[in-house]
Amino acid sequence: MTMLKVRGLKGGYGGGRLIVDGVDLDVEAGEIVTIIGQNGAGKSTILKSLFNMAPVREGEVLLDGQDIFQVSPFRMLTVGLAYIPQHHSVFPKLTIAENLRMGGYLLKDQKLLQERTDRVEEMFPILKERRGEFAASLSGGEQRMLEIARTLIMDPKVVMLDEPSIGLAPKMVDLVFSTARRLAEAGKAILMVEQNVKRALEASDRGYVLELGQVRIKDSASALIADERVSRLYMGVRG
Ligand SMILES: Nc1ncnc2c1ncn2[C@@H]1O[C@H](COP(=O)(O)OP(=O)(O)OP(=O)(O)O)[C@@H](O)[C@H]1O
Ligand SMILES: [Mg+2]
DSSP states (O other), X not given: OEEEEEEEEEEEOSTXXXXXXXXXXXXXXXXXXXXXXXXXXXXXXXXXXXXXOSXXXXXXXXXXXXXXXXXXXXXXXXXTEEEEOSSOOOOTTSBHHHHHHHTTTTOOOHHHHHHHHHHHHHHOHHHHHTTTSBGGGSOHHHHHHHHHHHHHTTOOSEEEEESTXXXXXXXXXXXXXXXXXXXXXXXXXXXXXXXXXXXHHHTOSEEEEEETTEEEEEEEHHHHHHOHHHHHHHSOOOX
């Protein structure tokens, strides 16, 4: 089932230059799809445009069949779209438990909030064990997990991750990608943007190669890994 369907997406920051210039993409429930491309290709701008955070944007964005193009960023989580930006966004001086509850600020029903929080804590035992500690005490990878866990309180259908592995030690990269896989296995549609091309594709089902704001190649992750153009341009292999 197509959870995220994007057609003719354009986005930019004004001044007449389009950073995202007509992108089509689809993400099915249960799959991980990764967008790769060089610095400045417009990867982050795609996610911002989808989340209604780019000043200039047009196109069609359907989430589980529902048109969400005009939904405000504050309400996106309530319609099922979660976005974890590139820069860390945990509240360092709040506890892990408090950070998790912040993910449910849009939930009025306190009983439901408690149920959802319990369920998410069951999924992430590290967060549960350390729930009373400051978020600042977590490692970079664990903070990423907390950011992901926090968005799950709203039970999103689609989760967008911008550079989830950036700055993390290899073990933590594994942890973050395996977390993404668990979410996919739970039926969520995952859209990632990654610089760590090889590892990200290995963790994905499909991928899109973005150049100058347009999709140049679209294929299964294994085909992209085997593609000589991809290895030459994005995986540091000389052709
Ligand atoms: N807030 C902004 N205002 C103006 N221009 C911006 C803004 N953010 C990004 N840009 C420009 O948009 C282009 C694409 O940026 P974007 O962040 O989408 O690229 P990216 O593919 O995510 O790159 P990276 O791999 O470096 O994260 C760049 O030329 C950048 O300078
Ligand atoms: Mg970026």
